[in-house]
Structure formats: C-alpha cells, structure tokens
Amino acid sequence: MSVNVLALCGSLRAASLNAMLLRACARLAQPGIGITIFDGMGRLPLFNPDLDEHPPEPVGELRTAVEGSRALLIASPEYAHGVSGTIKNALDWLVSFPPFVGLPVAVLNASPRARHAREALIETLATMSATVVTEACIAVPLLGAGLDEERILQTPRLADDLRRALSHLAAASGRTGVPPPQFPVR
Numbered sequence: 001m002s003v004n005v006l007a008l009c010g011s012l013r014a015a016s017l018n019a020m021l022l023r024a025c026a027r028l029a030q031p032g033i034g035i036t037i038f039d040g041m042g043r044l045p046l047f048n049p050d051l052d053e054h055p056p057e058p059v060g061e062l063r064t065a066v067e068g069s070r071a072l073l074i075a076s077p078e079y080a081h082g083v084s085g086t087i088k089n090a091l092d093w094l095v096s097f098p099p100f101v102g103l104p105v106a107v108l109n110a111s112p113r114a115r116h117a118r119e120a121l122i123e124t125l126a127t128m129s130a131t132v133v134t135e136a137c138i139a140v141p142l143l144g145a146g147l148d149e150e151r152i153l154q155t156p157r158l159a160d161d162l163r164r165a166l167s168h169l170a171a172a173s174g175r176t177g178v179p180p181p182q183f184p185v186r
C-alpha cells in the first residue's frame, strides 16, 4: 500500500527553489511513496480563529488533504531569520485540526544557512504535536548551486539523500510497505 505524503511549500515564488525541491522529491520517491504537492497555499486566507470551526474553502481543501495523508513534507524559505508567512499561516489553520496530531513530518531546507527558520519551524511543529522525523529533516544546498529539477534527479548524492529522507518519513508513518533505508548513513 502506498504511503501518501502531502508536500507543503512555504514559498509562492514562481521560480521557488523549495517548490523545485518538492517537485524533485515527487519524481524520485521510491515505489510505495506517493507525494502530492498542495497547490492551494497561495489561496489560504490569513488565519482567523473566528473562522476556525467553519473555515473558508481553501482551508477545507488543506485539511482534507492533510486528513488523507500519512505524512507531511515541508520545504520553506527563511525570511528575515523567521519562517515564511505562507507556511506559518498554513500551519496556524492546522493547529486545532485533530488529524494533524502525531502526523510524521519532514522539513527540507534548501538553504543550509537558513537555520533560524528551520529551528522555528520545527519548534512550531513539535508544539502542534506533529511527529518531527529528525532523520528525514535534511538540508539540501540548492541556493546558489544553479541546479534545476533535472540536475537534482541526476546528482546521485542529492537524490540518495532525498530518497533516504523519504524512506525515514515513510517508515515513521507506520504503514510503510516501504523497506527501511538501504543507503549507507554518512
């Protein structure tokens, strides 16, 4: 049985490195892992607790997608040493959403110098009672590397790192059908 993984991108930029990274993950995921990138991040209204119980349609779409997933994959930029408003806003809509609790989450970081946002994001996820899968949270140095999606797939070191992270994430979902990571751990 396939492990459904929902991918959330914290950047709305057309040429987003984080979006590119998630698209690459969707293409290189091993059989048994299916990655769906949520395409409604830019349509989510700003979080308002008054609307939490009867949320606007895009929030319903996000929650339905989360409910149908066994794990989350997040890639998001750092802005001014903080998490992007885009990803924080999406997560705020999920704070009181029971299916989010315990969900395994991997955080990918396309810019290893962006440590503040990574730490803040992981703190937020832990506070929301997600299961942050440490082994699946990796930095992939794309900023300034000049790689496109194809080159990510064709770079063994990057592709192996990403597959290994996805294996850890799928294994944490508890319904794997996916063998444990086969790659040598560096």
Ligand SMILES: Cc1cc2nc3c(=O)[nH]c(=O)nc-3n(C[C@H](O)[C@H](O)[C@H](O)COP(=O)(O)O)c2cc1C
Residues within 6 Å of the ligand: 011, 012, 013, 015, 016, 017, 018, 019, 076, 077, 078, 079, 080, 081, 082, 110, 111, 113, 114, 115, 143
């Ligand atoms: C307004 C703004 C603020 C930024 N602040 C930081 C920062 O504090 N630390 C950092 O490492 N990068 C920072 N960056 C760089 C972005 O994280 C980087 O360009 C990243 O690739 C953006 O993600 P994206 O390519 O997915 O859109 C900033 C970029 C912008 C546009």
